[in-house]
Amino acid sequence: MSSNHSASASEHQGKRHKVEGPQKHVVAYIFSLVLTLLAFATVIAGEVNTAFTYILLVFMAMLQVYIQMAFWMHMKDRGHIYAIIGILMGTFVVLTIVVMAEYWTWW
Amino acid sequence: MSAHSHVDGQLPHEPEKATLEGRNKVLGFWLFLGGETVLFGTLFGAYLTLRHQVGDGNPTSQELFDLTLVAIATFILLTSSLTSVFAIQAMHKNQVKAMLNWLIVTVLLGLGFLILEIYEFLHYLHLGHGFTTSAFSSSFYTLVGFHGAHVAFGIFWITLLIIQVFKRGLNTTTAPKVYVAGLYWHFIDVVWVFIFTVVYLMGKVG
Numbered sequence: 155m156s157s158n159h160s161a162s163a164s165e166h167q168g169k170r171h172k173v174e175g176p177q178k179h180v181v182a183y184i185f186s187l188v189l190t191l192l193a194f195a196t197v198i199a200g201e202v203n204t205a206f207t208y209i210l211l212v213f214m215a216m217l218q219v220y221i222q223m224a225f226w227m228h229m230k231d232r233g234h235i236y237a238i239i240g241i242l243m244g245t246f247v248v249l250t251i252v253v254m255a256e257y258w259t260w261w
Numbered sequence: 262m263s264a265h266s267h268v269d270g271q272l273p274h275e276p277e278k279a280t281l282e283g284r285n286k287v288l289g290f291w292l293f294l295g296g297e298t299v300l301f302g303t304l305f306g307a308y309l310t311l312r313h314q315v316g317d318g319n320p321t322s323q324e325l326f327d328l329t330l331v332a333i334a335t336f337i338l339l340t341s342s343l344t345s346v347f348a349i350q351a352m353h354k355n356q357v358k359a360m361l362n363w364l365i366v367t368v369l370l371g372l373g374f375l376i377l378e379i380y381e382f383l384h385y386l387h388l389g390h391g392f393t394t395s396a397f398s399s400s401f402y403t404l405v406g407f408h409g410a411h412v413a414f415g416i417f418w419i420t421l422l423i424i425q426v427f428k429r430g431l432n433t434t435t436a437p438k439v440y441v442a443g444l445y446w447h448f449i450d451v452v453w454v455f456i457f458t459v460v461y462l463m464g465k466v467g
Contacts, residue, residue: 176346176350179346187339190332190335193462194332196462197328197465198328208463211462211463214458215454219451219454222342222450226342226343227447227448237288237291241291244298247298247299248302251303251305252306252309254306255309255310259310
């Protein structure tokens with residue numbers, strides 16, 4: 155068991171990796187800034203009806219969170235299956251709580 | 262293999278995953294973040310339930326929230342996420358000085374965010390929006406304050422890591438700590454994205 159782990163570590167260390175540059179992270183940052191500005195502009199303009207504004211805001215938030223998790227937290231990379239499972243399980247519980255809070259509490 | 266077998270200048274490309282301990286630390290931290298997701302979920306659930314329970318004569322979210330302040334705070338936190346990415350990239354290139362510099366910038370931006378949040382809370386207190394004013398105010402301060410406490414802890418944690426790396430150098434023991442602190446900082450930013458969307462922007466819409 156321990157020899158397997160040692161072998162895995164050695165293999166990991168022995169690989170020559172290509173060091174990624176900052177470009178894609180800067181692009182992700184600019185994209186996040188644009189999404190944030192759009193969200194604030196939508197609310198400040200106040201031209202769209204409330205229900206559609208809510209949907210638009212949540213969509214832009216989800217998109218921004220995807221960028222953060224996929225690129226900056228490396229969830230799109232290999233070896234992150236447990237990370238994805240952990241976050242998805244947390245998200246499932248959160249959605250249940252939020253739906254319950256929003257639709258059941260004041261019935 | 263000893264966790265300390267790599268000396269500065271001879272680190273592997275991803276030193277945070279070079280040892281079993283490091284890999285387990287990262288995996289365990291992801292599970293912790295899953296738990297944090299649930300924790301913040303319950304606070305969001307409470308806020309969504311109570312956000313219209315303002316009481317008579319108390320300020321509503323539409324009267325209260327200052328979007329300019331929130332926009333500045335969002336910009337600061339988003340930028341700090343990018344600087345923490347740069348810190349991890351510098352770590353992967355074994356550029357310890359650059360990594361420490363980017364971590365210091367991240368801490369300073371976090372402090373800036375925290376100062377803005379404290380200012381915002383004091384401003385709301387002057388407007389008569391205290392913690393016990395209404396169910397809305399209690400849930401608001403609990404959710405946003407809890408996030409602020411996470412930012413404060415993150416600043417404290419990263420500052421300690423900066424001191425540790427400065428003293429002991431970057432090795433396969435300190436690298437996983439820096440990596441998970443980076444994950445924690447991104448998670449704080451992810452939670453803030455939902456806070457400015459659900460609490461501030463939706464609160465302003467009504």
